[in-house]
Amino acid sequence: MKNRWKSLLFFVAIGYFWFGSGSEVYAMHIMEGFLPLKWAIIWWVLIIPFLVAGVNAIKKKVASQPEVKTLLGLSTAFAFVLSALKLPSVTGSSSHATGVGLGTLLFGPIIMSVVGFIVLLFQALLLAHGGISTLGANAFSMAVVGPFVTYGVFCLLKRFHVSLKVSIFFAAALGNLATYLMTSLQLAIAFPDPASGLLGALVKFVAVFGITQIPLAITEGILTVIVMNFLLKYNTDELKMLNFSYKEAR
Numbered sequence: 155m156k157n158r159w160k161s162l163l164f165f166v167a168i169g170y171f172w173f174g175s176g177s178e179v180y181a182m183h184i185m186e187g188f189l190p191l192k193w194a195i196i197w198w199v200l201i202i203p204f205l206v207a208g209v210n211a212i213k214k215k216v217a218s219q220p221e222v223k224t225l226l227g228l229s230t231a232f233a234f235v236l237s238a239l240k241l242p243s244v245t246g247s248s249s250h251a252t253g254v255g256l257g258t259l260l261f262g263p264i265i266m267s268v269v270g271f272i273v274l275l276f277q278a279l280l281l282a283h284g285g286i287s288t289l290g291a292n293a294f295s296m297a298v299v300g301p302f303v304t305y306g307v308f309c310l311l312k313r314f315h316v317s318l319k320v321s322i323f324f325a326a327a328l329g330n331l332a333t334y335l336m337t338s339l340q341l342a343i344a345f346p347d348p349a350s351g352l353l354g355a356l357v358k359f360v361a362v363f364g365i366t367q368i369p370l371a372i373t374e375g376i377l378t379v380i381v382m383n384f385l386l387k388y389n390t391d392e393l394k395m396l397n398f399s400y401k402e403a404r
Contacts, residue, residue, distance in 0.1 A: 161205070182287070182331055183274070183277070183278075183283045183284030183285075183292050184284060184285070184288040184337065184340070184341070185284060185285055185288065186278075186284070186285025186286065186287055186288060187285065187287060187288075188285075188342075189287070189288050189290060189291060191287075192289070193340070194287045194288060194290065194291065195290075196290075197288075197290035197291035197293075197294050197340070198289070198290030199290070199367075200290065201267075201271070201290045201293045201294050201297075201298065202303045204264065204268075204297070204298050205267060205268055205271055206268040207264050207267075208264050208265055208266075208267040208268035208269075208271075209268055210221070211262070211264045211265050211268075212226075212265055212268060213398045215261065215265065219396075220390060221391075221392055222261075222392055222396060224246065224392070225260055225261075225385070225389065225392050225396070226257075226261065226265075226269070228256075228259065229256050229257030229266070229269060230257070230261055230269050230272065230273060230302045232253050232255070232256050232257070232378055232381065233253035233254050233257060233269060233270060233273045234253070234276065234376060235253065235298045236250070236251040236252065236253030236308075236374065236377070237250055237251060237252050237253050237254075237273060237274075237296065237376065238250070238277055238281060238283065239251070250340070250370065251330060251370055251371075251373065251374040252255060252270075252296050252300050252329065252330050252333050252374065253273075253374070253378075254266050254270050254296060254297065254300050254301050254304065254329065254333075255300075255301075255325060255326030255327075255330070255374065255375075255378045255379055256326070256378050256382065257269050257301075257324075257331050258300075258301040258308075258325075258329065259303050259305075259308060259322060259325065259326075259378075259382065260302040260303070260385075260393075260396055261396065262301075263298070263301035263302045263305045266297065266301040267293075267298050267301060268297075269296045269297070270293060270296050270297025270298075270300070270301065271289075271293045271297050272333055273297075273345050274289055274292050274293050274297065275289060291337075291340050292337075294336070294338075294340075295334075295336035295337045296333045296334050297334050299333060299336040300329045300330065300332055300333035300336075301329065303328055303329045303332035304325045304326060304328070304329030304332075305325070307321075307324055307325040307329065307352050308321050308322070308325035311324060313324070315373065319379050319383070322375075322378055322379050322382050323375040323376065323378070323379050324375065325375075325378075326377075326378035326379075327371040327372055327374060327375035328371070328376050330367070330370065330371040330374045330375070331367060331368070331371045334360075334363050334367050335360065337359075338356055338359035338360045338362075338363070339356060339359075341355070341359045342355035342356035342359055352374045
């Protein structure tokens, strides 16, 4: 009975994302050409070191542990699906989950920076979510800030002996919120309010997405726990290779 409720919750959450993604709205990914050229270049420059480090980390991981390729593919698919499903927000915008929490917990934030970048690149090319000129900015928020906050929260909670499931939930949820705070900051830097400056613009951008982003973050946290529980049950050997403690989930 307990597993049935978990399955029901999973499909309800997927439906929550899916049916909310049908509206034609402006996505939270910063769209093509929206940022001034200067800031588009700056964010591209800032993301490059993380991509170089991430590619090297992936090469080493796959070379030493080729069995984890399946989990790496799963992490990529999870991030692609969740971040592609949009939920309408206020003022004609939209919000969405990030999906980077799962891969971050399995592989760390450096590897996830490359995964998140690839996800955003394909979304820009295939789904017109975001753009190429703004890919650096979008990747920095979702593929760098989100994963590093996720990893930091998870490590902090585990250090204080918080249960594994609770740690996973808060890590994924707060990583989601950190992504959107970073995007709001990027927009505020590029478009400060004429009267109240950067801080005023930041408050306005955060308010635009805050209404829908909090329940989205909670939902993403729950989904990440559900998927991780599945992996802890059926992929214990692979998780051992990644030094993920599966005994604590029992």
